[in-house]
Amino acid sequence: MAHDFELGATVVIPWGIDEVRGTVAEVYGPENDRRVVVALTPELSSYVVDEQTTVSLPADAVRLAVVAA
């Protein structure tokens, strides 16, 4: 699993039994326990949040979003 997320990259994260999109706000932690702070907005996250916020996840739980051609 690649952990070289760039700040601002659009990513997909698990949300219960579904997935939502966010953007990478920060990557931190030692190499063997890398964490990603993902910024969520109502629009990008399919309105699972009603205002801009962040969540933090292990890097393994985050994947880059496929950008539509």
Added chain:
Amino acid sequence: MPSTALVDWRSVGLARLAELEAVHAQATGSARGRRWGTTQLNRSLFVVLVAQFQAYARRLHDQAVDVHVAAAVPGQQALLRALLTQGRKLESQNPRRAALGSDFGRLGFSFIDDLKAATASAASDLDSLEELIDFRNAVGHGDEVRIAAIEAQGRIKATKGSYQNLRRTIDRLAGTMDEVVATKLTVVLGISQPW
């Protein structure tokens, strides 16, 4: 056994502080006594101390969230992690008492009260943390009036001795936090000591 967060604080975190302390020693020598022209270097020690403590607190919260998530049923796990970290104050704010209490309170216990009850020194250690962050913010914002006011109160001075005292206090607080979180997680989740 301490958490990985505390192990990292006492190895990586304190090593990073030691790097700056070594530069200080090179610049000033090792003999006792007041040094001149080291004010900015001394102030930077307090800034880095807060930064390293914030990194520790966030890592400890991460580990505690991992324990909560591991105890949940699979269908709840991703959502529980999101809710326990959503808008976490330690992402963007100083690790003050209010931020620590709010973030760790989501884990199911009254963190600040539990800290105060855990050791005789915890309440005063938390007060020292607030003073340290007041000073760090004054330094970070270049607020010389505020810096002078804090120093005039005798709470903190931009000296290596004052820094060393606070580093010991913050290290003690970090150890107390580690024990309290582990103990309370056993109660909340009905599990054995997580670390």
